[in-house]
Amino acid sequence: MRINWDYIKLTVLLVAVVALYGFADQRNERRMVENVTVKFVGENSLYLTEDAVNKLLIQNYGPLENRPKEQLVLNTIEEVILSNDMVKNAQVYLTVNGELVSKIVQRKPIGRVEGVSKFYLDDEGNRMPLSKHHSARVPIITGKITGKTLEDAYVILDYINKDDFLRKNIIGIHILEEEKYQLKFRMENFVVNLGGVDNLNKKFSNFMAFYAKAAKDNSLEDYATVSLEFNNQVVCTKI
Known part of the structure; x- marks a missing residue:
């Protein structure tokens, strides 16, 4: 054979x-976990600190360093981090060197509500608590705060944040009632009566044309209100 x-x-x-x-x-x-690292991803990383994340993990798991890697359930750790109201997304992984890494994306506030309750609106239209670590420089929302008016305020803020001039100059949204919203500008004395959130592109296009002409004529200080509520026109009231 x-x-x-x-x-x-x-x-x-x-x-x-x-x-x-x-x-x-x-x-x-x-192998043991050699060290724990927290990495914040993106520019908007001001509302949650590394110490706060480590404290959250210790409260739920105890010290993670010098723990056997086999004892760790990474998905569960991610869920704990995501339970923090400042966190938008989290990814947890172990390196070959025994380093436990948490990559965290923080939520981004785009407006601050000043009412009976005080909180932020984030870039997805959800409520976000204020942070003790940083105060965001975003437009202040005041007036009649309801679920519907906050939805409309988010639509306005989302539009504002897509335009460089509006984002830099609008500092407040005042809610008179549903479909009646006022905008306050940083450097101007007048308020802008926006009306509702319909036809925002046309309304702001008309406003920008008015603003450019009034700035050229040095007449911006002459106005008390600028109304965009009426179709295809800007109606102004002088001081």
């Missing part, structure tokens, strides 16, 4: 590879 040595060699090699892989995998699972 002829022995197929090539077949035997291949079999032995495969067994050796599987054994080495199993040994390395088992050894890796027994």
Whole structure:
């Protein structure tokens, strides 16, 4: 009977590879977490600190350093981090060197509500608590705060944030009632009666045309109100 040595060699090699892989995998699972790192992703990382994240993890798991890697459930750690109201997204992973890394995206406020309750509106239109670490420079929302008017305020803020001039100059939205919103500008004395959130593109296009002409004529200070409520026209009231 002829022995197929090539077949035997291949079999032995495969067994050796599987054994080495199993040994390395088992050894890796027994390794300890060497250190814990928190990384904030993006520019909007002012409302939550690394210390606050570490404290949150310790409260739920105790110290994570010098813990066996096999004891950690990364999805559960992510869920704990996501439970913080300042967190938009989180990714947790272990490196080959035993480093536990948490990459965190913080929520972005675009407006601040000043009413019976005080909170931010974030860039997805959801309520976001104020932060003790940083106060965002965003338009202040005042007046008649309801679920519907906050939805409309978000639509206005979302539009404002897409335009460089409006984003830099509008500092407040005052809600008189549903479909009646006023805008306050940083450097001007007049208020802008926006009306509702319909036809925002046309309303702001008309406003920008008025503003450019009034700035050229040096007459911006002459106006008390600028109304965009009426179709295809800007109605102004002088002081």
